[in-house]
Amino acid sequence: MLDIKFVRENPDAVDKSCASRQNAHWDRERFFELDEERRSVIAEVESLQAERNAASKEIGLLMRDGKKDEAEAAKAKVTANKQRIADLNEKRTDVEKQLFDLVAAIPNIPHESVPYGVDDSDNPEVRKWGEPTHFDFEPKAHWDLGPSTGMIDFERGIKLAGTRFYLLGGAGALMERALINFFIDTHVKAGFKEWWPPVITNYDSLFGTGQLPKFDDDLYHVSGGMYLIPTAEVMLTNIHRGEVLDGSQLPLWYTAFTPCFREEAGSAGRDTRGIIRVHEFDKVEMVKFAKPEDSMNQLESMVAEAERCLQLLGLPYHVVTLCTGDIGFSATKCYDLEVWLPSYNNYKEISSCSNCWDFQARRANIKYKDPSEFKGSRYVHTLNGSGLAVGRTMAAIMENYQNADGSITVPEVLRPYMRDMEVIKPLA
Numbered sequence: 215m216l217d218i219k220f221v222r223e224n225p226d227a228v229d230k231s232c233a234s235r236q237n238a239h240w241d242r243e244r245f246f247e248l249d250e251e252r253r254s255v256i257a258e259v260e261s262l263q264a265e266r267n268a269a270s271k272e273i274g275l276l277m278r279d280g281k282k283d284e285a286e287a288a289k290a291k292v293t294a295n296k297q298r299i300a301d302l303n304e305k306r307t308d309v310e311k312q313l314f315d316l317v318a319a320i321p322n323i324p325h326e327s328v329p330y331g332v333d334d335s336d337n338p339e340v341r342k343w344g345e346p347t348h349f350d351f352e353p354k355a356h357w358d359l360g361p362s363t364g365m366i367d368f369e370r371g372i373k374l375a376g377t378r379f380y381l382l383g384g385a386g387a388l389m390e391r392a393l394i395n396f397f398i399d400t401h402v403k404a405g406f407k408e409w410w411p412p413v414i415t416n417y418d419s420l421f422g423t424g425q426l427p428k429f430d431d432d433l434y435h436v437s438g439g440m441y442l443i444p445t446a447e448v449m450l451t452n453i454h455r456g457e458v459l460d461g462s463q464l465p466l467w468y469t470a471f472t473p474c475f476r477e478e479a480g481s482a483g484r485d486t487r488g489i490i491r492v493h494e495f496d497k498v499e500m501v502k503f504a505k506p507e508d509s510m511n512q513l514e515s516m517v518a519e520a521e522r523c524l525q526l527l528g529l530p531y532h533v534v535t536l537c538t539g540d541i542g543f544s545a546t547k548c549y550d551l552e553v554w555l556p557s558y559n560n561y562k563e564i565s566s567c568s569n570c571w572d573f574q575a576r577r578a579n580i581k582y583k584d585p586s587e588f589k590g591s592r593y594v595h596t597l598n599g600s601g602l603a604v605g606r607t608m609a610a611i612m613e614n615y616q617n618a619d620g621s622i623t624v625p626e627v628l629r630p631y632m633r634d635m636e637v638i639k640p641l642a
Contacts, residue, residue: 215318215577222249231323234330234538240320248313255306259299266295318421319428322573324538325547331537337550338537343521344530346554351618355557356609357488360386362620362640365612366489378478378492385638389611389624390496392631393604394471397498397523401601404519406469406500411449413472414440419452422578424544424570434475434493442475446499447598454503454580458591461584465504465512469601472497489605490562496604502597505582506572509595510547513569516599517549520565523602526627529610530554532561546571551602553610564606567599 221228225242232238269292329338347353360366365386371379382390402408420426420441425433425448434442443449450468459466474497485491500519504512517533524531536548545568552561572593575581581591615623620640624632 215573216320216323217572217576218249218313218317221245221317221320227323228320232321234324235321235541236332236539238321241316245313245316248309248316252306252309252313255302255309259302259306262295262299262302266292266299269295318577321543322546322571324541325569325571328541328547329535329537330539332539334536334540336537337534337540340533340535340549342530342532343525344528344554346530347556347614349556349616349618353556353613353616354620355488356555356612357557359612359616359620359622360489363612363622363638364641365389365608365622365638375494379494380489380492385632385635386608388632388635389608389628389638390604392628393602393607394496394498395631396628397601397604398469398471400523400526401467401469401498401500401519404467404522406467409450409453409468409470411443411446411453411470411472413443413475415443415448415452416440419448419455419578422455423448423451423574424577428543432477434477443472444476445474445497445598446470446472447501450499450501451574451580451596451598452578454594455578457580459503459580459582459594461505461582461587464582464594465502465508468501470499472499488557489609492605495606498601498604500567500599500601503580503582504595504597505584506592506595509569509571509597512595513547513549513567513597516597517551517567520551520567520599520601524551524553524564527607527611527625528627529607529614531564536566542566542568544568544570544573546573553606554614555610556613562606562610564610565600565602568597570596570598572596 216228228240229242232240329336331337357368361368364384365382367381367383371381374381398408414436417426417439420433425444433444436442449472450470453468473494475494478491478493500516502512502516521531521533531551531553534550534552536550541548548566548568550563551565551567553564555562572595574596575593580594580596582594583591611625612622615625617623622638624635624638629635
């Protein structure tokens with residue numbers, strides 16, 4: 215969340231930020247009403263406390279001088295004073311909660327380098343790797359290749375769980391596991407620490423990374439006020455919730471594989487075929503904790519790490535910068551890596567890499583200290599990125615590596631993870 219002091223001193227900047235995000239807004243008038251009410255309550259409490267302290271001294275003097283009646287009257291005044299202070303402190307708690315909730319609903323401020331735009335059509339291309347795959351035959355979509363090779367069974371997936379679920383079998387199950395291990399091994403070799411977190415989480419964790427309360431409708435609720443995670447970003451970031459990190463150990467690089475669960479509220483009619491937009495999917499995530507002055511460099515290196523996975527797999531892609539109208543709630547800057555999918559005759563998102571500045575750290579209370587640089591502690595910067603979405607990577611491999619006979623060539627880098635399999639043949 216934003217610093218309340220920043221919001222108070224820069225309301226025009228908050229107005230501009232929300233306007234640039236197209237669908238964001240904040241209640242500026244209510245913010246200043248609550249802020250003024252909070253200040254007024256604090257001032258009155260401080261005044262009453264001063265009066266109480268003075269009255270307490272006066273009672274002592276009156277008792278010493280034998281003026282019992284006056285002392286008792288002063289005691290009654292102090293008692294009433296205490297009750298008024300208690301009432302005001304209760305009011306202050308309520309006002310501060312309202313103020314906190316209001317500020318927590320304001321999205322992050324886009325970085326000055328983020329281009330203005332309305333939606334994803336305004337996202338500028340940063341660079342491109344490889345060329346879109348061309349075929350001398352009519353290529354098939356992964357939703358056709360999956361059943362024909364036995365890799366994906368859509369009908370049984372729907373039977374087991376409903377729409378937007380699917381079942382992997384044979385080479386499909388093997389490739390899913392191969393991609394997970396390949397991604398994790400690649401990141402660990404680059405210096406990331408691997409974690410294996412739970413996939414059920416609590417409100418505080420989801421609040422910390424910004425999914426709650428705004429995106430409650432997109433989450434799967436389980437009993438006891440718990441949730442299925444929408445991404446491992448939630449768990450990796452909240453590992454250090456409420457902690458003060460050692461600045462000399464920064465940056466920290468974390469990675470984890472988890473299944474992810476999303477209701478996909480509001481996505482009706484989008485990507486209805488295949489495995490691009492589903493309720494449960496596997497993903498390998500990267501998260502970093504960095505010093506403020508280093509976080510933008512860490513974002514660039516995170517993007518490079520995700521790109522390396524695509525390059526090793528030989529999949530054509532491009533990188534775009536998300537414009538103000540497309541950037542996520544918690545991010546100050548975000549790059550999307552989009553892989554070429556012949557079935558769409560276009561690029562499709564396969565990774566988002568975001569710098570959240572101190573937005574998540576303030577929500578999750580994650581700080582760092584470095585006595586050689588400053589006194590006390592400061593909020594750390596958090597970053598997250600997909601490295602990569604496993605199902606979408608499989609779809610991209612199936613479509614870009616397909617052959618005229620309906621078979622699929624296995625990328626060389628995956629073969630050691632797939633029992634040295636070179637080609638996935640169609641079912642007889």
